[in-house]
Amino acid sequence: MNADSAIPLIDFDQFLNGSTDRREQVASAIDAAFRSVGFLYVSNHGIDQDKVDECFQWSKRFFALSESKKNLIRRPPDKSIYRGYVGVGREKVRERVCIKESFDTGNPDEDEQTNLWPPEELLPGFREFMEMFYQECSKLVRQLLDALSIALHLAPADSLAQFHEASLFAMSLLYYPALPTKDLLSGAHTRIPAHSDFGTLTLLFQDDVGGLEIAEPGSANTETSAGFEKEGRFRRVEPKPGTVVVNVGYLLMRWSNGRWKNTVHRVVEPPNSTIGGDEMTPARYSVPFFASPDPATVVEALPGCWSEEVPRRWKAISAGDYLRRKRQAVYV
Numbered sequence: 001m002n003a004d005s006a007i008p009l010i011d012f013d014q015f016l017n018g019s020t021d022r023r024e025q026v027a028s029a030i031d032a033a034f035r036s037v038g039f040l041y042v043s044n045h046g047i048d049q050d051k052v053d054e055c056f057q058w059s060k061r062f063f064a065l066s067e068s069k070k071n072l073i074r075r076p077p078d079k080s081i082y083r084g085y086v087g088v089g090r091e092k093v094r095e096r097v098c099i100k101e102s103f104d105t106g107n108p109d110e111d112e113q114t115n116l117w118p119p120e121e122l123l124p125g126f127r128e129f130m131e132m133f134y135q136e137c138s139k140l141v142r143q144l145l146d147a148l149s150i151a152l153h154l155a156p157a158d159s160l161a162q163f164h165e166a167s168l169f170a171m172s173l174l175y176y177p178a179l180p181t182k183d184l185l186s187g188a189h190t191r192i193p194a195h196s197d198f199g200t201l202t203l204l205f206q207d208d209v210g211g212l213e214i215a216e217p218g219s220a221n222t223e224t225s226a227g228f229e230k231e232g233r234f235r236r237v238e239p240k241p242g243t244v245v246v247n248v249g250y251l252l253m254r255w256s257n258g259r260w261k262n263t264v265h266r267v268v269e270p271p272n273s274t275i276g277g278d279e280m281t282p283a284r285y286s287v288p289f290f291a292s293p294d295p296a297t298v299v300e301a302l303p304g305c306w307s308e309e310v311p312r313r314w315k316a317i318s319a320g321d322y323l324r325r326k327r328q329a330v331y332v
C-alpha cells in the first residue's frame with residue numbers, strides 16, 4: 001500500500017461541469033473523505049496549472065529579494081495584523097521556532113486590514129498576479145463549500161458559502177530554506193511542528209519536494225497536536241502534480257459537530273532523507289490559502305449534523321473572536 005493511498009483524490013470537474021447527479025456524487029465523496037481523513041487531493045479544480053506554476057515562480061522571486069528589501073514590508077508588531085513578510089524565527093508553535101519565511105496577504109477588497117506589497121518597481125506585476133490568484137482561490141473555496149452544503153442537504157445551495165465573504169481569508173507564500181538534514185532529523189530545527197488549521201477549509205499547493213504529513217487518528221493517547229508529535233504515527237501527503245490538497249479547519253469541524261475531521265499535520269524532512277554526512281534538505285515552497293467564516297458568523301452545529309442520538313458537542317462560538325485569539329497566539 002502506498003504511504004498516501006488513504007488520502008482520497010477527487011476529480012472536481014464532475015462537480016464544476018457535471019449533471020446534478022454527478023455533483024451529488026462528488027459532494028458525497030468529499031463528505032466521506034472529510035469524515036474519514038479530513039484531507040483530500042482535488043484534481044481539475046478549475047485553477048489553471050499555468051497560474052499555479054506562475055504563483056510558485058513569483059514566490060521564488062519574492063523570497064530571493066534581500067532581507068532588507070523583504071523587511072520593507074515586515075509584518076507590523078501589532079499581533080492582530082497578519083499581513084506582510086515574516087522572516088525566520090517570528091512564528092512559534094509550542095515554543096518551537098519554525099524555520100520558514102512567509103508572505104501573507106488577505107482580501108484585496110477588504111478595509112479592516114491593508115495588504116502590504118513590495119514597491120512595484122522591485123517586482124513589477126507581483127501584486128496584480130497575487131490579487132488575481134487570491135480571487136481564484138476564494139472562488140474554489142466557495143465551490144467546495146457548495147459541495148459540502150449539498151452533502152448535508154442544506155438549503156439554499158450556498159448555505160455555507162454565504163458566510164464566506166472572504167474578509168478573514170488569508171493566503172500565504174511559504175518558503176522553507178534549505179538546511180542541514182541532520183538538524184531536521186534530530187529535531188534541532190523544524191519546518192512546521194504538528195498543528196491543525198483554525199478556519200474552515202485550507203487549500204494547499206505544494207512543490208515537488210515533499211515533507212507534509214498527517215497524523216493517523218488513534219495513533220496517540222492524547223489526540224492533541226502535542227500528543228501526536230510525541231508518539232503518533234504520521235502518513236505522508238506526497239506531492240501530486242496538478243492537484244491541490246484540501247483540509248478541514250477547526251471551525252468547520254465544530255460547525256459540522258465533529259462530522260468532518262480537523263486533522264493534525266506537520267512538515268518534516270522529505271522522504272529518504274538520511275542523517276549521515278553533510279546532506280542538505282532542499283528548500284521547499286508551498287502556498288496555503290486559509291478560508292474562514294466572516295467575523296460575525298456564529299458557528300454552531302449545522303442542521304443534519306446533530307440529532308437526539310448525536311447531541312451537539314460544542315457551544316456556539318463567534319468566528320471572529322476565535323480566529324483573532326488563535327492567530328495572535330502563533331506569533332512571537
Ligand SMILES: O=C(O)CCC(=O)C(=O)O
Pocket residue numbers: 174192197204206212265266267286287288
Ligand atoms: O507547507 C505546508 O505544506 C503546510 C503548511 C501548513 O500546514 C500551514 O501553514 O498551516
Ligand SMILES: [Fe+2]
Pocket residue numbers: 195196197265
Ligand atoms: Fe496547517
